[in-house]
Every structure is written in C-alpha cells, then in structure tokens.
Amino acid sequence: MALLQIAEPGQSPLPHQVKRAVGIDLGTTNSLVASMRGGRAAVLPDEHGALILPSVVNYSEPGAPLVGAQALALAGQHPADTLVSVKRFMGRGREDAREDAARAHYRLVEGEEGMVRFVTGSGEVSPVEASAEILRSLRARAESTLGGAIDGAVITVPAYFDDAQRQATKDAATLAGLPVLRLLNEPTAAAVAYGLDSAQEGVIAVYDLGGGTFDISILRLRRGVFEVLATGGDTALGGDDLDAAVANWITAQCGAAELSPGQYRQVQARARDAKERLSQQASVSIELDDVLPGQAPLTLAREAFEELARPLVKRTLRACRRCLRDAGLDAAVDNVVMVGGSTRVPLVREAVGEFFAREPLIDIDPDQVVAVGAAIQADILVGNRPEGDLLLLDVIPLSLGIETMGGLVEKIVPRNTTIPVSRAQDFTTYKDGQTALAVHILQGERELVDDCRSLARFELRGIPPMVAGAARIRVTFQVDADGLLNVSALEESTGAEASVTVKPSFGLSDEEIAGMLQASFEHAGDDKEARHLAEQRVAGWQLLDSLQAALGADGEALLDSDERAALDAAMSDLRDLLDSDDAAAIKSQTERLGRLSEAFAARRMDRSIRDALSGVSLDELDDEVTP
Ligand code: ADP
Ligand code: MG
Secondary structure (H helix, E strand, C coil): CCCCCCCCCCCCCCCCCCCCEEEEEECCCEEEEEEEECCEEEECCCCCCCCCEECEEECCCCCCCEECHHHHHCCCCCHHHEEECHHHHCCCECCCCHHHHHHHCCCEEECHHHEEEEEECCEEECHHHHHHHHHHHHHHHHHHHHCCCCCEEEEEECCCCCHHHHHHHHHHHHHCCCCEEEEEEHHHHHHHHHHHHHCCCEEEEEEEECCCCEEEEEEEEECCEEEEEEEEEECCCCHHHHHHHHHHHHHHHHCCCCCCHHHHHHHHHHHHHHHHHCCCCCEEEECCCCCCCCCCCEEEEHHHHHHHHHHHHHHHHHHHHHHHHHCCCCCCCCEEEEECHHHHCHHHHHHHHHHHCCCCECCCCCCCHHHHHHHHHHHHHCCCCCCCCCCEEEECCCCEEEEECCCEEEEEECCCCEECEEEEEEECCCCCCCCEEEEEEEECCCCEHHHCEEEEEEEEECCCCCCCCCCCEEEEEEECCCCCEEEEEEECCCCCEEEEEECCCCCCCHHHHHHHHHHHHHCHHHHHHHHHHHHHHHHHHHHHHHHHHHHHHHHHHHCCHHHHHHHHHHHHHHHHHHCCCCHHHHHHHHHHHHHHCHHHHHHHHHHHHHHHHCCCCHHHHHHHHCC
16 A cells, blocks of 8 residues: 555546545435545535535426536426435335425326326436436536546445335436445445544444434444444434424415415525524524515524423434444443434434433534445455455345244344345245246234245246155345345256245335334234244144045045044034134144044055055065165
8 A cells, every 4th residue: 555645636646547536425404425536525516615415306397407506506497397305205105205295395106116206397217217317417517527437436335225115216327327335334435434534433423414314233344344243223314304393484484375386495495595594593583575565574592492302302312222222332432433424413413422421523514424434345346455354244124034834923033133144044845746836025023924025036946846845945035235226036956946036016214114113013922923833723624635646545445433523523513613713722633633544644654555565575675774
C-alpha cells in the first residue's frame, strides 16, 4: 500500500487503472451520489453545486420528466403529477400501499403482478420507472464530474427491504443504465463510513431516521469486519411524519376546513421548513398568508414541537429495544451512529443518547454518511483496492422454510441468520410411487403453514417411483448478498432438479414483521399443540394409507374374516378420530391399529421371503451361503 499518494481532487493517481465506482443513497426524500476522489469518499455536486437531489419526479410537463429541485418546485401546482416518496411504493402492491397513496394524493392503478402504478399527465408510471429517473440524473451528474462512464455502482436500500423491493431497486438501476455491483443496507453503509475512518472494535447501533423510513441495526465490528447482529425499524416512519404532525397542528390552529391537495402540500412544506429551523432555533414563526389568505403568522416553540414529535420518537425507541433483544444483547452498545436528516432534531439526539446511554456519533454529516459508505464499498468491489478485504454481513429478518405433511412448516434458515447463506435439508417421499414433490416456501416464525407468509411454490417432477421414504430430495435455500432467495430441490438418484428465485409480490412493513414475531411468541403454546396434533394426524393417515394398500394386495389371501373385520373396524375408528382435534386419542388409536396389524404384516413378510426363495432348492441356498 502506498504510504502517500498525491493527487488533485477529482483526479485519480492512476487514471488508466482506476475504475469509476460510485455509491448511491437512493433515499425516500433525498438521494446522493458519492465517489472516491483523491483518496477520500466525497459526495458529488450537481452543476449548481448542490449535493442533495430531492427524490422527486414531475410528469406534468411535456417531454422528459423533471427530476429533483425543479420537480419539487412544481409539486404544489401539480400534486398528482409530481411523484414524491416513490421509494415507499417500490415493489409493493396496491393494498400494501393504500395508506401511503392516500397521504400522497396519488391516483394509483394496479399494474403487472399487482404492483402499483401512478397515473400522471404523461400516462402511467411505475415506481421503478420513476426511481430510474432519479438514478439517471445521479448517473449523469457522476459521469460529468468523473469524466466518463460509470464502471460500477453500490446502491443502498433500507435494511427491511424484502426481495421484491430489492429486485425493484435493481430493475430501476438497470433501466437507468447503471451497472450494480451490489445493494447495501443503508445502516451498514453508514457503519462502513465510520468504521474505516476510526477502525474501532465493539458493538455499534446505527440509528437512521430519514424522511420516510426508520432503520435500526446492531452491528459488531471486529478487526475491520462488520457483522450485522440484528436489524429492525419501520418502513413507514420518518421526518414526513413529523411534517404531517406539524401540518395537522397548523391546520387545527387555523381552523381551516377542507384543504385542497395543493394547499395541503404547501402547508406541509411550511411545516417541514418550521421543523428544520427548530433544530437550531428555540421558536419559529410560520407565514401562511399566501396559502390561507388572511391567516396571521403562527408561532411554534421547540417545546410544543417536541410534544408533537415525542410519540414518533418513542416508536423508534421501541423498535430499538426489540432489535437489541434480537441481537441477544443485554449489555449496552459501545457506539451509536446517527444517520438521516431527522437525527438533527435535538429531541431525537437526546432521546437516543439517553436510551443507549451513549453520546451518539454525529461527526459525519447525517445526510451524507450513507452515500459515503456506499462509495467506499463500491471502490473496493470494483477492484480499485486490492488490499480491501472488508466483509459485510447482513441478516434475514424472518425465518424461511418449507411446508411439510400435515400443514406444518419446517424452518430451514432461522431468522437473523447472516447472509449470504446456503442451507440444505433432505426430504423424502410420503407415498409409494410418488413421482412429484410440491415445494411450498414460507416465511415466518409460526408452526403452521396457515400462520406463515407464503412466498412461492414450485414442483419437482421426475422422481423415479420408489417406496415411500426411499427417495432422497435435497432442498437448498440460498440467500445472496442482496437478500434475494433461491430455493432448489434435487432428487439425488436421478439428478432431477427444479428451482425458483423468490420475488414475493408484496413487501412487508416492519409492523407486519413485528406483528408476525409477536404472534409467534403469543402462540408458542398453541403452536406446539397444533404441531403435535398435525404430526399425530400425519402418522395416522400414513398407517391407514399403507394398510389400505397392503389389504388390497394380500388381505384376501392372508386374513380370515374375523381378523379382517377387526382391522376394518379399527381403521374406521381411526378415520373418524382423524377428523377430531384429540391428539391423544389419535395417537392411541394409531398405536392400537399398529399392534392389531402386526400379525398381518408378519404374514406378509413371511410370504414375501417364501416367494423370494421359491424355486431355489435348499441345497443351492446352502451352496451360496457356504461356498
Ligand atoms: P431519506 O433517507 O428518507 O431520503 P434523509 O436522510 O435525506 O431522508 O432525511 C430527510 C429528512 O430529514 C426530511 O424529513 C427532512 O425534513 C429532515 N431534515 C433535514 N434537515 C433537518 C433539520 N435541520 N432538522 C430536522 N429535520 C431535518
Ligand atoms: Mg436515508
């Protein structure tokens, strides 16, 4: 490694070797692009010197859509044609996004695979297409600053983005002509920015409160290697909610009745401005005359604002507590990194510092820290730093598994497993001669299929007919570094294989994830019982099935009528019991039938041995046994 490299800012010391790599923070509210320049990661400005690109796209004007500040300026006039917080809709269905849509005054329709599309003056636009506009604008900015095409980009996503949301982000990058090196969780990127600067060891909490999302991650840093111990947060909580709280306060103070969507936007913009000024000032005045004619200015003091903000801040702390628990930490963390514009709110800093009993780190600009970390990572991944051995590990938020007999879920990758991960488990056939296996992939912590979330299904065909339990089918779950899941099933004797890459149609909010976890704790007892019942039922059905087949083949020949009647009666009793919820009764009747059929089974065994031996003289047999 060179001890000292001297280069002009923006000029690389080895122009013929160094590749152009960028880190992009594709934010809900604001987006940034950063790159290594003169040995340091720096956010790249646009031609006017602005670092932040508002994540806003306007479709009201003919021609190419407007992006950024220009688009934002048209938001008041053309609310329905100006897409803000598009990231909230990435990879989500209409039902999932309804609340966000109502807030944003958009007209939505359902497109391909149930995904939302916005109806604008220039036709229908998908969230992926709108995001691609933002990325295209950042790409142009980076190419003009760096003087050429981009070789690779690292794009950050919230830790809670699921497969569909991550895939949507990749699709947007592809549309924008950006080669994606990988996606990186935003909190992890922030830790990279700090970790490389100070190379500390210990446990770090990354608290990211942006405009539209809240993420909390607990990381462990050891000898320059980060491991994400747990993640949590809320994909629908951020500075926007503080704006809405202040906007509602303004509306109430003014006694204003119905506001038009345009007016509401303007009030929201005033609210946001007031909120941001309150981070520096003890009290602010809010001018409203031009929005609500005749309205006198309002005064909002910091204490009054903090009363409005407190419930939202408390929600973030509850998520922090859950995350600490998930990380298995009772002890305090060593460092708290603050990310996101909303961490400038003094109440947020105080509350977070108090919660973790640590003074939070605010050295790196909270708006830039994610893009800076992504740029450092991109530089390593593109191959500019052969000595860069930074390893990043993320975790999956909910367990992944498959459906087994009786509607039960077999977990294959437990939640909070670090990714990338590959786990395999062997399964077998349930019935004689079974030639296909249905693989149903589920996500969640509960025991029964009905209580988990279905991600995908596929079928493995071409299993050679064998007796039940003889086939060996290896099911492999692979989650790649971007959190995309691939499941494959392989029948080992024939090599028959089938697989699926999961892109679930709908995203899960953290509330839903938290709800699913909560339910699994609450129902732990019931679930155990339900699993026990299902297992007894499977055992009962399996015995009935095999006995039925055996009776069909050898019942006439090997049983007298009394024996047959006794077996039939016991089978019918078991069949009736299988409809009940009485696991103990099912179990004892299954065992009774098992004992009752032992003699029949023994006779079948004898006969098949006799059949095998028939035609072979005892002498010959002796010859074989004793050569
Ligand atoms: P995102 O990651 O969602 O794009 P950012 O990290 O860029 O969001 O943060 C944007 C949010 O930060 C907005 O809600 C904005 O109002 C808020 N913000 C920016 N500066 C301040 C400030 N000085 N005081 C309070 N909030 C601020
Ligand atoms: Mg952010």
